Amino acid sequence: MENMTRVIAGTAFHTPNRNKMRPLRDCAIAIDAAGTIQSVTTPGDTDHESILARAEANGSLFTLPEDSYLIPGLVDLHIHAPQWPQLGKALDAPLEDWLLKYTFPLEAKFADHAYAFEVYDDLVATLLAHGTTTAVYFGSVDLKANIILAEACLRHGQRAVIGKVAMDDPDTCPDYYRDPSAEDAIAQTRAFIDAVAALQDGQNGKVPLVHAAITPRFVPSCTDDLLHGLGALAAETGARVQTHCAESDWEVEYVRNRLGKTDAEALKDFGLLTDKTILAHSNFVTSSDMTHLAHAGASIAHCPLSNAYFANAVLPVRRALDHGVKVGLGTDISGGFSPSLFDAARYALMASRCACSGTEPSVTAKARGTGEAPLTTTEVFWLATKGGANAASLPVGAFEPGAQFDAIAIQSGGATSGFRRSDTDTMQDIFEKLVLNATAAAISKVWVAGAEVKTRPEQAR
Numbered sequence: 001m002e003n004m005t006r007v008i009a010g011t012a013f014h015t016p017n018r019n020k021m022r023p024l025r026d027c028a029i030a031i032d033a034a035g036t037i038q039s040v041t042t043p044g045d046t047d048h049e050s051i052l053a054r055a056e057a058n059g060s061l062f063t064l065p066e067d068s069y070l071i072p073g074l075v076d077l078h079i080h081a082p083q084w085p086q087l088g089k090a091l092d093a094p095l096e097d098w099l100l101k102y103t104f105p106l107e108a109k110f111a112d113h114a115y116a117f118e119v120y121d122d123l124v125a126t127l128l129a130h131g132t133t134t135a136v137y138f139g140s141v142d143l144k145a146n147i148i149l150a151e152a153c154l155r156h157g158q159r160a161v162i163g164k165v166a167m168d169d170p171d172t173c174p175d176y177y178r179d180p181s182a183e184d185a186i187a188q189t190r191a192f193i194d195a196v197a198a199l200q201d202g203q204n205g206k207v208p209l210v211h212a213a214i215t216p217r218f219v220p221s222c223t224d225d226l227l228h229g230l231g232a233l234a235a236e237t238g239a240r241v242q243t244h245c246a247e248s249d250w251e252v253e254y255v256r257n258r259l260g261k262t263d264a265e266a267l268k269d270f271g272l273l274t275d276k277t278i279l280a281h282s283n284f285v286t287s288s289d290m291t292h293l294a295h296a297g298a299s300i301a302h303c304p305l306s307n308a309y310f311a312n313a314v315l316p317v318r319r320a321l322d323h324g325v326k327v328g329l330g331t332d333i334s335g336g337f338s339p340s341l342f343d344a345a346r347y348a349l350m351a352s353r354c355a356c357s358g359t360e361p362s363v364t365a366k367a368r369g370t371g372e373a374p375l376t377t378t379e380v381f382w383l384a385t386k387g388g389a390n391a392a393s394l395p396v397g398a399f400e401p402g403a404q405f406d407a408i409a410i411q412s413g414g415a416t417s418g419f420r421r422s423d424t425d426t427m428q429d430i431f432e433k434l435v436l437n438a439t440a441a442a443i444s445k446v447w448v449a450g451a452e453v454k455t456r457p458e459q460a461r
């Protein structure tokens with residue numbers, strides 16, 4: 001296998017742990033044919049020079065330009081793929097209008113498979129150009145459209161978790177956009193899990209790039225029969241689960257009125273809280289819910305931008321992490337208006353700072369906010385990379401032997417990159433500038449599973 005190894009050399013930043021950024025100055029990352037990191041060395045390590053020399057001799061060395069930095073690829077834990085055409089639209093509308101007037105009619109259009117192909121091709125290419133190497137997608141109700149999304153991810157080389165949306169309750173879902181029955185929704189979900197596995201048959205020795213997730217939209221749009229059935233399917237197949245949880249006052253109240261418990265308790269009782277469950281939002285989970293989540297090994301996809309529109313509250317991220325709950329970030333396209341996970345990280349910082357200090361000037365400083373410590377730049381970067389990878393149960397998010405090499409290169413300078421290095425900057429300064437300033441135009445290269453998948457965003461067109 002020696003001749004199959006490739007080496008990427010340059011300076012990298014990563015956060016294997018949430019409190020500490022680790023710079024890897026002039027490192028060499030050796031990657032095997034399956035995209036798995038074999039070794040990470042820096043000058044002074046015993047093998048470092050020989051790894052570089054061997055790679056150079058056999059033409060498998062790629063050295064990053066001096067003005068560029070390597071970071072792990074970004075992990076977006078919550079995207080509604082069929083909402084891509086309405087990104088940025090109608091966010092001033094109340095949630096009910098937003099769903100019934102705009103979102104459900106748009107999602108229903110994906111039963112047109114030519115339309116699905118066109119939209120998903122553009123979505124996957126654009127997210128890769130923004131550095132999203134792993135995307136966790138809600139698809140639509142239509143089975144075939146979700147297979148088209150999985151094919152788009154495989155064609156472009158994006159790592160993904162995808163779910164066929166299940167929603168069958170005639171009281172809450174429109175007739176033109178819902179599963180005809182619980183049995184039908186469960187059968188179609190099973191068919192989707194099988195279809196995703198079949199798409200990747202024959203990829204000898206490679207880690208599958210695309211994974212299926214059992215995806216009840218949320219408790220209010222599903223009957224008890226459907227939720228029970230999907231819980232049983234999760235236990236039978238071991239597939240990932242994704243849904244929305246405790247997003248807003250309305251959702252919390254709806255679930256309490258219908259089932260007499262919290263949203264998280266309901267999901268737990270339906271068998272939908274597993275160590276491979278990703279719960280979008282979860283702003284209103286109680287302290288005891290957090291303990292349930294941590295015990296089950298379930299994760300939260302924190303979507304600060306969407307929450308500013310639809311959630312009525314800010315998720316106390318640090319509290320969830322301190323309870324042992326896995327947390328990462330989501331754009332919640334199109335409940336949020338930006339496709340960039342860098343933006344999600346920045347909005348997470350802003351939301352956290354506002355929640356911690358409070359916002360109403362007429363209230364005394366002491367009583368104004370939660371008084372908790374706000375998230376740091378290092379922590380939101382960790383949420384966007386390693387935290388998200390942990391939440392999605394995927395071996396990515398940091399440059400460690402055994403992990404898959406998913407990475408992006410960020411280049412300093414240029415009129416639109418946002419990211420500018422100066423002579424007096426320390427490594428920590430450069431890292432912070434990169435996290436807070438880099439735009440998609442600063443992303444010069446994107447790798448998934450060791451393969452280069454995209455260069456400049458202009459070339460994605």
Ligand SMILES: [Zn+2]
Pocket residue numbers: 078080244280332335
């Ligand atoms: Zn959502």
